[in-house]
Amino acid sequence: MTLDRRSLIRTAALAAAVPALGALPSGRARAQAGTTLKIGVLTDMSGTYRDISGPTSVACVRQAVQDFGSHGFNVEVLTGDHQNKPDVGSNIARQWFDRDGVDVVVDVPTSSVGLAIAGVAREKNKVCLNSTSATSDLTGSACTPNTIHVTYDTYMLARSTGGAMVKAGGDTWFFITADYAFGHALERDTTRFVQAAGGRVVGSVKHPFPGTTDFSSFLVQAQASRAKVIGLANAGVDTVNAVKQAAEFGVTRRGTKIAVLLMFINDVHGLGLRTAQGLVCTETFYWDLNDRTRAFTSRVKDKLNNNYPAMSSAGNYASVLHYLKVAAEMGADKAKVSGAETVSRMKAMPTDDDVFGQGRIREDGRWVHPAYLFEVKKPEESKGPWDYYKLLQTTAADEAFRPLSEGGCPLVRG
CATH class of the missing domain: 3.40.50.2300 (Response regulator)
Known part of the structure; x- marks a missing residue:
């Protein structure tokens, strides 16, 4: 098991609300007050894909949590290094889901690992937001009701x-x-x-x-x-x-x-x-594509240790922000119950962020932009x-x- 417990990052959602979401009804806010959503960034921290994922993806996820603000629930971000090995990645994901209460796994470079984690997420009825695996099979023969494929594919x-x-x-x-x-x-x-x-x-x-x-x-x-x-x-x-x-x-x-x-x-x-x-x-x-991409990069670049966000790491920002918006709408306590239901709600809500602009998520889990x-x-x-x-x-x-x-x-x- 390669999960480094020192890499656990506890990120409390910030006090400012996102105007586009509006305020939560008071009853829902009370119901969510003790709820914590846990996001696991399963990535390559030291190998072939470190520069396009790894620490930069972690920073982009944390930026999404910060930009989302507070809507009556807490958010924790965990990190794990799958070493580009499907068995290692699957073991980490199972530990996260079974022992640590993780609700969603994100990033997941290396297609063989991505396919394995999609299967684990379906088995455990959790959410998989894959930004960095490229295989188009994730929205083809290997698609599941628990996975959204973001950013790019083969x-x-x-x-x-x-x-x-x-x-x-x-x-x-x-x-x-x-x-x-x-x-x-x-x-x-x-x-x-x-x-x-x-x-x-x-x-x-x-x-x-x-x-x-x-x-x-x-x-x-x-x-x-x-x-x-x-x-x-x-x-x-x-x-x-x-x-x-x-x-x-x-x-x-x-x-x-x-x-x-x-x-x-x-x-x-x-x-x-x-x-x-x-x-x-x-x-x-x-x-440097447009004003929104420059704004996002300006917010996150000082946290990247002289790196810049690739489309893969930026896609993690977009997917986590959308997930949190949906969790706020349906109730974080309900989002924890069923990953498939949460993904269904993510597909129903139009997407809009500084990375991709406006878009949507199709029935097969493909985020189109x-x-x-x-x-x-x-x-x-x-x-x-x-x-x-x-x-x-x-x-x-x-x-x-x-x-x-x-x-x-x-x-x-x-």
């Missing part, structure tokens, strides 16, 4: 980034894929869009996860295939290492394009603009710290994610 990434590369002439692909659920799903979904656009996949290779540091043999195989595009179906440190080594090999100087199918602003920061310039990626949040295709700026184009992206195109919320009818979620009727 279908959206494949459609936006993969589709853009094919339109630009990249009609032959070779994949370098992380060998676990996320990588497999991202390669599968991207292959679909490549083939639909008239392209073809000429080969692929799987690399171990976690722990791969040397991508040279994989890059040699990719170059030997003569594919126009090398698709990186990985994330985090793996993506950073693969891009750096591709630059050292001079891959792009020979005319081959690198399709980074999942890249976060923190990866660009790690690469540096000189190496990352010209790369194209898709995110659903960027700190726009997706943005960005190009990484050249060093001379950047005007300040973390000024890394220029917007190429926006995909509307109703078009960004897989159609409800195509996912195979058993919760979808007809």
